[in-house]
Amino acid sequence: MNINMHNIIKKYENKTVLNIDELEIKKGLVTGIIGPNGSGKSTLMRILAGLDNDFTGTLHIDEQEVNPEISKHMTLVFQKPYLINTDVYHNIAYPLKIRGKSKSEINSKVQQVIELLQLESIQHQNANTLSGGELQKAAMARAIVFEPKLLLLDEPTANIDPQTMLLMENAISYINQSCSTTVVLVTHNIGQLQRMCREAVFMREGRVEKQGALRDVLSNIKGTYIGEFLEPEL
Ligand SMILES: Nc1ncnc2c1ncn2[C@@H]1O[C@H](COP(=O)(O)OP(=O)(O)OP(=O)(O)O)[C@@H](O)[C@H]1O
Numbered sequence: 001m002n003i004n005m006h007n008i009i010k011k012y013e014n015k016t017v018l019n020i021d022e023l024e025i026k027k028g029l030v031t032g033i034i035g036p037n038g039s040g041k042s043t044l045m046r047i048l049a050g051l052d053n054d055f056t057g058t059l060h061i062d063e064q065e066v067n068p069e070i071s072k073h074m075t076l077v078f079q080k081p082y083l084i085n086t087d088v089y090h091n092i093a094y095p096l097k098i099r100g101k102s103k104s105e106i107n108s109k110v111q112q113v114i115e116l117l118q119l120e121s122i123q124h125q126n127a128n129t130l131s132g133g134e135l136q137k138a139a140m141a142r143a144i145v146f147e148p149k150l151l152l153l154d155e156p157t158a159n160i161d162p163q164t165m166l167l168m169e170n171a172i173s174y175i176n177q178s179c180s181t182t183v184v185l186v187t188h189n190i191g192q193l194q195r196m197c198r199e200a201v202f203m204r205e206g207r208v209e210k211q212g213a214l215r216d217v218l219s220n221i222k223g224t225y226i227g228e229f230l231e232p233e234l
């Protein structure tokens, strides 16, 4: 799915938290969203997911306004994921169940993502008892199980150990490549950005300061956002 935004303004009371003249996210790619704390990344993700309609301007996904049919094909993994009060298996099965899939299809798809994200040992554990990292892995599994056309990820690997981070990055790449899923990935991890994203958007104080090829965005913000000492490989 491709995304186009024009003249988006989002305010909380009198404070403007988003002020985006123009933003384009290209279909089928993994686009990184970066920027300092409080620059509006999570606010933008909630608007893209259709969870916040309290803004002015236009948002088009595949040339249409967000509607129930489009919403069925997209999902947002929150910075702080929320799972329902049942075991991991049934949390992952849930998106397929509400889309009316058959029992056998549900079982085979759930097993596939359990394997992909190595959740075998916790699949029968209640979601409320998971560690922070396990919760994020389970939330990722639940998001990719129905093969969304648009996958919105808000810092999906914050608090994740290095090996599990690679496992999750592989799962994101897998869904992007096998289902042509468009992925929007908010991250503070420059290495992750370089491993995952061809395109990037840099936000500061609610504005899109730079968007385009990752290479160009990184070279533009080097020394201002990314310290010179980090020396991203360009
Ligand atoms: N419900 C709210 N009421 C008032 N202000 C809010 C509300 N939600 C968010 N904000 C403000 O909007 C701004 C953008 O917040 P947002 O969560 O989008 O930032 P972010 O870029 O995701 O930051 P981080 O990197 O810390 O996750 C912040 O200044 C925040 O304090």
Ligand SMILES: [Mg+2]
Residues within 6 Å of the ligand: 041, 042, 043, 079, 154
């Ligand atoms: Mg955020």
